[in-house]
Structures are given as C-alpha cells and as structure tokens.
Amino acid sequence: MTIQESHLLVLGGTGTVGSRIAAQLASSSIPALVASRSGTGDNGVIFDWDDRETWYNPYEKVDKGDIKAVYLIAPPRVDSVSVMMDFIDFARERRTRRFVLQSASAIEPGGPAMGKVHAYLRELGTRGEVDWAVLRPTWFQQNLAEQENHVRSIRDESKIYSAAGDGKIPWVSADDIASVAVQMLTSQSPSNTDLLVLGPELLAYEDVSFLIGISMFQILADKRLKKLAAILSEILGRKIVHVELSTAAASKRHQSYGMPEPYANMLSSMDTSIKFGAENRTNDVVLSITGVPPKPFREYAKSVKSVWEPLTVA
Ligand SMILES: NC(=O)c1ccc[n+]([C@@H]2O[C@H](COP(=O)([O-])OP(=O)(O)OC[C@H]3O[C@@H](n4cnc5c(N)ncnc54)[C@H](OP(=O)(O)O)[C@@H]3O)[C@@H](O)[C@H]2O)c1
Structure with a gap:
C-alpha cells in the first residue's frame, strides 16, 4: 500500500521514545511512518540500519508527496556514526529537509557517537542544506x-x-522527550539548535x-x-x-x-x-517548548x- 500525503518518519519507532512520538502524532492525526526492523504497528515500515535495501521502504511507501522530516534514533552501538550520516544523505537526496536527532545530555556536539552526527547536522544547517534539531535528554525515568x-x-x-x-540526575520522562520531539518535527520554523531535555x-x-x-x-x-x-x-x-x-x-x-x-x-x-x-542541573526546556511542566x-x-x-x- 502506498500513501499519498507528506509524512514524517520516526526511526526507532517501536522504542521507548519513538513509540511515544508515534502515539502523539497519531492522536493529532499527523501522518507518520513508524520504522523498526520488524515494521510492526500502524503505519509500520521495515527499516534496518544494517540493511541499506530497507532504507528505500519508507520512501517507496510515500507515493505522492515527500517525507518532510525524520526523527533519528541510533542503533544501540558505538559505531553508528557513518551509517547515520549516510542515511541523512540518502534522505536529503529524496527531498527530506528536516532532521531531528535524539542524542544525549552527556554528549557534546562533535563528541563520540551521536555527537558526530550532531556536528554533521549543524554543519549542514550552517550551509543552509537542512533544518535540524538535536534533543539531548538526560537519563530516562523509564x-x-x-x-x-x-x-x-x-x-x-x-x-x-x-x-x-x-x-x-534530573530524570526525564520519555513522554516529555516525545512531546519536545513532536514540536521539533512539526513546527513551522526550524529550531536549528540543540536542546537539553531535563526533568523537574x-x-x-x-x-x-x-x-x-x-x-x-x-x-x-x-x-x-x-x-x-x-x-x-x-x-x-x-x-x-x-x-x-x-x-x-x-x-x-x-x-x-x-x-x-x-x-x-x-x-x-x-x-x-x-x-x-x-x-x-535542571532547566525549563520541556515547559517552554511544550507549554506543559515536565513530569x-x-x-x-x-x-x-x-x-x-x-x-x-x-
Ligand atoms: N535511556 C536513557 O536514559 C537515555 C538517555 C539519553 C539518551 N538516550 C539515547 O536514546 C537512544 C535510545 O532511545 P530509546 O530508548 O527510545 O530506544 P529503544 O527503546 O532502545 O529502542 C530502540 C529502537 O531502535 C530500533 N532498532 C534497534 N536496532 C535497530 C536497527 N539495527 N535498525 C533499525 N532500528 C533498530 C528498535 O526497534 P527494533 O528492535 O524493532 O528494530 C527500537 O525501535 C540511544 O541513542 C541512547 O543513547 C538514552
């Protein structure tokens, strides 16, 4: 089945944060594809970082219109940098403009793992080639x-x-991370920044x-x-x-x-x-972005x- 509207794509969509993003988008009737290796769930699509043939799946599912924005969650290993950068380029070639990366509070731009992907998005953004946001949540309550x-x-x-x-630790709720992510994926103007997402x-x-x-x-x-x-x-x-x-x-x-x-x-x-x-440390990012205090x-x-x-x- 192909889909005929512009969509968002949530990678890691069956995980702790991704599943919550998918649920929030669905409850707001915002069209989204939910990617994982199994492709389970409503609007599920099979996507495996380690099998590049599957990278085409979301784009083949969207018949007319584009995938406007992608939420990026790394596979659980340290050597995820080059594969994530390659996918960002793959998606850009298919007219995806916005990327929202889930990194971590402990990882600075340019640092290990997602830090390198963070720096790559920032560099592309500086050149005006993408809209981007990086969420840097602290440790999850979940x-x-x-x-x-x-x-x-x-x-x-x-x-x-x-x-x-x-x-x-300012333990943060995955629900709140998802709420910030939804704002970053759907806002009219891109944030082009990174956000420390902390609990109360x-x-x-x-x-x-x-x-x-x-x-x-x-x-x-x-x-x-x-x-x-x-x-x-x-x-x-x-x-x-x-x-x-x-x-x-x-x-x-x-x-x-x-x-x-x-x-x-x-x-x-x-x-x-x-x-x-x-x-x-704590901050007011969740409240200021979502309008709701962190849980x-x-x-x-x-x-x-x-x-x-x-x-x-x-
Ligand atoms: N936990 C924390 O306290 C914390 C704090 C800050 C940052 N983080 C960061 O958050 C990220 C994890 O987020 P999360 O906890 O929401 O995820 P998660 O619950 O660990 O879920 C991972 C997701 O990735 C998918 N996945 C795993 N391997 C894959 C592969 N090879 N190809 C495609 N998809 C794959 C999984 O689905 P399938 O298995 O079905 O494919 C699942 O949807 C990590 O980068 C971590 O560093 C975590």
Whole structure:
C-alpha cells in the first residue's frame, strides 16, 4: 500500500521514545511512518540500519508527496556514526529537509557517537542544506521500569545498581522527550539548535530507591488492593538499596544483559561522570517548548509500580 500525503518518519519507532512520538502524532492525526526492523504497528515500515535495501521502504511507501522530516534514533552501538550520516544523505537526496536527532545530555556536539552526527547536522544547517534539531535528554525515568537490568534487580533483589554514586540526575520522562520531539518535527520554523531535555527534580539513585520504596507503601495503603496482600507482604516495608559499582563492574553488568562491550563501556563511563556532577542541573526546556511542566519521577513510579512487585506462582 502506498500513501499519498507528506509524512514524517520516526526511526526507532517501536522504542521507548519513538513509540511515544508515534502515539502523539497519531492522536493529532499527523501522518507518520513508524520504522523498526520488524515494521510492526500502524503505519509500520521495515527499516534496518544494517540493511541499506530497507532504507528505500519508507520512501517507496510515500507515493505522492515527500517525507518532510525524520526523527533519528541510533542503533544501540558505538559505531553508528557513518551509517547515520549516510542515511541523512540518502534522505536529503529524496527531498527530506528536516532532521531531528535524539542524542544525549552527556554528549557534546562533535563528541563520540551521536555527537558526530550532531556536528554533521549543524554543519549542514550552517550551509543552509537542512533544518535540524538535536534533543539531548538526560537519563530516562523509564529506564527503571522498562530496562530488564533495573526491573530484575529491583523486583528480585530490592537493589538498584549503578556507577553513579550519590550524583544527582534530573530524570526525564520519555513522554516529555516525545512531546519536545513532536514540536521539533512539526513546527513551522526550524529550531536549528540543540536542546537539553531535563526533568523537574534532581534525584540520586539513592533518592530514587527511597521513592520506589515509598510507592510500595502506597500500594498497601490502597484498600482496593487488599487481595494482593500475599504479594504485598513480601514487599511491605521493603527497602530498595542503591548498590554502587565501579565503572568496570557496571560495564560487566550491562554486558551480562547482552550489551556489546564498547557500548557498555560508554554507558558506564557516563554513569561514573554523574558521580562527579555531570547531570546536576535542571532547566525549563520541556515547559517552554511544550507549554506543559515536565513530569516528576514520583508520578511515573506510581503509575508503573506493578513491574517491581515480586513474581508469584499462580
Ligand atoms: N535511556 C536513557 O536514559 C537515555 C538517555 C539519553 C539518551 N538516550 C539515547 O536514546 C537512544 C535510545 O532511545 P530509546 O530508548 O527510545 O530506544 P529503544 O527503546 O532502545 O529502542 C530502540 C529502537 O531502535 C530500533 N532498532 C534497534 N536496532 C535497530 C536497527 N539495527 N535498525 C533499525 N532500528 C533498530 C528498535 O526497534 P527494533 O528492535 O524493532 O528494530 C527500537 O525501535 C540511544 O541513542 C541512547 O543513547 C538514552
């Protein structure tokens, strides 16, 4: 089936942020193709960074009109720079004008991985060849409830592991990142800038542990959940403890969950830099771009608390 309108293209469209962007665009009836290796979902399209034949798929799906803007989320590995630059050029040859890149707060333009792609977009923008924006979100609130390493350690061991020590992080909601992304993809005038996308409050892992522990108490306080007493008896008063790891141990832990070593090393180094204050700031980007205040971690933790409840045999 071909589509006969100008579209947006969301790469990584089944992931944490991409799926939220796709949902927000759909609820506003903004036409978008949602790319992933499986091509699942409404308006899904198969796209694999490692199979360049699939790069044609979104463009072949749009029969009349163009793909106006692309949201770029890198594949989870360090050596993604040249393939992403090649795709940007491929898309430009097909009249895509706007690129919105998801990088990270810890990565400066010109820095490793997405930092190089960031610098490339900025250079093209300076030459007037693209419209661009780079989102640099801090650590996602969703990591704690959607990433297997955290879910399993909180659920099964009442522990959170990191190399971040007591460093503070302005944990941001993936919903808020998606809202900023939608604005950057659809605004009349391009921003041609990068945005640090941060949450509203600074919390160390230790503080997060405390909040998760509190939310477990709130489960007990909710009389409607009395039937869960058997489960709650296991978690009542359960203390969630932050376990500080060395950089090397944090990398090994990531690798034990299947992450390639270079990527695991990069992530655990970023974790360690948090310890020395790298993420210790907030800003008003989410409010100023979307008009809505960023979501606090406590609200998110309450909404997903069930993922941290111990598994029971039926
Ligand atoms: N988590 C954080 O705290 C944090 C903070 C700042 C920045 N970031 C950055 O955010 C990015 C990750 O975003 P996210 O968490 O929203 O994504 P995610 O949940 O990890 O999802 C990754 C997406 O990419 C797709 N994908 C994976 N390999 C692919 C390939 N070879 N070809 C095409 N698509 C592929 C996946 O779909 P399929 O598997 O179905 O193909 C999925 O849609 C990373 O660049 C990370 O550095 C993360």
